[in-house]
Amino acid sequence: MADPADRADPKQEQMDLRRVSPEGTKLTTDQGIRVDDTDNSLSVGERGPSLLEDFHLREKITHFDHERIPERVVHARGAGAYGEFTLHESLAEYTTAEFLTDTSLTTPVFVRFSTVAGSRGSADTVRDVRGFATKFYTRQGNFDLVGNNMPVFFIQDGIKFPDFVHAVKPEPMSEIPQASSAHDTLWDFVQLQPETMHMMMWLMSDRALPRSFAMMQGFGVHTFRLVNAEGRPTFVKFHWKPKLGTHSLAWDESQKIAGKNPDFGRADLWERIESGAFPEYEFGVQLVPAEDEHRFDFDLLDPTKIIPEEDVPVRPVGTLVLNRNPGNFFAETEQVAFHLGNVVPGIDFSNDPLLQARLFSYLDTQLIRLGGPNFPQIPVNRPVAPVHNHHRDGYHQMEVHQAQAAYHKNSLSGGCPAVGGEGSFTHYQERVEGNKIRKRSESFADHYSQATLFWNSMADWEKEHIVGAFRFELGKCDHMHIREGVVGHLNHVDHDLAVRVAEGIGVSPPEAAATPNHGRSSPALSQANSAADSVLGRKVAILAADGVDSGAVTAVGDALTEAGAVCEVLAAEDGFVQAADGGQVEVTRAMSTVASVLYDAVFVPGGEESVRALAQDGDAVHFVAESFVHCKAVGALDAGIGLLERAGITGVEFADQNTVSDAGVVTGEGASSDFPAKLIEAVKAHRHWTRDKAHVPA
C-alpha cells in the first residue's frame, strides 16, 4: 500500500477505510450471523417468559447498556469538523516543523469547538469560554493546538485547575446552575484569587457570547517555543482570526436562544459547511526572540497575560478552512482526543506552569474517558504519519503486531523499529537550575494592569455590556461579601467600572480608585474594530402573509442570497402565502417554530393586506420589536414600514435625545430602489450596538 501521507487528503483516505454504510446490507449480530427478527424476543409461547438463550436479545441489550462513555470533565459540549490548513509564508527561519515551513503542503485537520462548564447536553449560547482545539495531521505526526477563544486563562498554575473547575461547575449539593458561572462558588473563587481578574473581564465581555464558531478568534494562550534547524529557539504565541470578523450575540438573545434552539452553535457550524459557506481563519504568530524574554512588563510564562498586538504584531502565515462535517458524532467528535503534548519537531514547550500541568492532564484524562491506552488507534485520532513502537496489548488493541521482539534493543526484529535519525523529535536543551520550591515568581504578581488595558480598549457599548454582565452574575450571588470582594478587585481595574457595577448590585460604591488607571489601551482587543464586510451565512427572516408583494420578496431575497446570506420566508402557517399579484410565495417555516433570536436580520416586504395581517399577529410584531432590541438590521419596504411602526420602532421619542435612534433600520419605497444594497450593508455591520433601545418593549 502506498504511503497514505502522499495522497491528496491522507486523513480522509485513512478514514474511508473505517467508514461503514448500511446500504444493501442485511441485519446481523456482532458475530456476523443473519438475524430473522429483531422486534420479538425468543419466548416460551406467545405470552410466556423470554429465554436466556436468545443471544440476539442479550447482545442487543448488553451493547446498548454500555453505549455511554464519561463526558469530558470540562469542555463536554462541543461540535467538530474536518478541514485543511495551508501555509502561505514559510517560518523556516524559526522552526523545522514541516507544516510551518513547506508552503506546498496542505495539512488535514480536525477541529473541535466547545463550551467549558456545561454538560454534553447543555445549550451552546451560554456565557462561557469557547474551546478551539485543532489536530493537525502532519506528515511528521500529530500536532494539537488546544486553545480557547480568549487569549488568557483564569489561573497561573495548573495545580489550581481542579479548584477552579469545582468552583465554576454546578454547586455540589444541588447540581445547579447548569452551564453558568453566575453563582456563588465561582465568584467566591474569583474574589479570593485576584489572578482571575483579567480573564473575568474577557468572560464578562461579549467574547463569551460568540455569534458563531466561524466568528470567533482562537488563541493558543501559552507562550510556546519554535526551534529552527540550528537549534535556535524563538518564543511564539499562536492566533486564529476568523475571516468573517469577531462578532457576538446580545446577552438577552443568548439566553433566549438557549431555550429556542440549544443546538444553535453546532447547527450553525453544520449548516455553514453543508452549504459551502466554509468557516475560514487566518493563522498567525507573534514571535519574540529568545533574547527579548525579559523585555516586557509581564512574564511571558504567565498565561494570564497577552502580548499586545501593537507591541508584537500578529504575523499571518496560513489559512484554515473547515469544509467537511463528521459522518458520526460519537466516533469522531466525541472520541477525538486532544493533548497539548502532541508536538512535532520544531515546536516545543515553555515553562509556563499552567502549560506544564496540562501536559500531564490531557493524556491522563483520555485513559478514563476512552477506556485504555490504545485510544490513539481510534480512527479520528490516528496520525497519517506511520506509527511503529513497542507499545503492546491493553484494552481494545487494534493492531496485530507480528514481531517476536517487543523491546528495544533487539536483534530478533533486525533492531526495528529503529531509534533516531533525520526528522526525530529533539527536545530543546534549555539550561535550568534552582532549588525545589513551591513559590510563584514575583514577575507573575501584577493581576490588574492587563485587565485595565482590556477595559480601556473597549468601545462604550462594549463597556456597557461588561457592566451589565458583572451586574447579572454578581446579582445572582447570595452572599454579599462575595459581591463586595469582587467590587474591591474591580476598583483596582478601573474606578468607574467598580462604581457602575456596585450601583447595580446593592454594594456601596468605592469612593476612590484603589489603583489609578494607567490609561493605556490596545485597539486590537475591541470587537468594534473587527472585520464586518460579509453577509456569508447570515440568516435573514422575511415576514409574509397573504397579499405580500412577491416582487419585493424575490428582489430583496435574491440580492441577499447572492451576497451569501440565507433567507427564510416566515408566515403564520407553513405551505404557501398568496401574493398580491395572484402568485404564490413558498413559506420556509411557520413563525411559531422559530423566533427572531435565530436570525441576524428581518425584512418586511410591502403589500397592504399582508402587513395588515402581520400587524395583528403578536408573533410578527414581537419578531420585529425583538430584532430591533437586539440591535439587528431591520428592513421594510412600502406598506411594510407600518409593521415597524406597530412594533414601536419608529415614531418613538427617546428620553435622552428625543430622537429615534434608527441605526440599521432600512426603509424604502418601490422594489427598484437601492434598498437591497442598503439592507445588505446593514446586515454586514452585524449589529448596530449604538442603537438606543430603551423604549421598545420586547
Ligand code: HDD
Ligand atoms: Fe483544558 C479539555 C483548552 C487549561 C485539563 N481544554 C480542553 C479542551 C480545550 C481546552 C479546548 C477541549 C478539547 C476537546 O475539544 O476535546 N484548557 C484549555 C486551555 C487552557 C486549558 C486553552 C489554558 C490555557 N485544561 C487546562 C488545565 C488543565 C486542563 C490547566 C489541567 C491541569 N482540559 C483539561 C482536561 C480536558 C481539557 C481535563 C478535558 C477533556 C480533555 O481534556 O480531553 O484534560
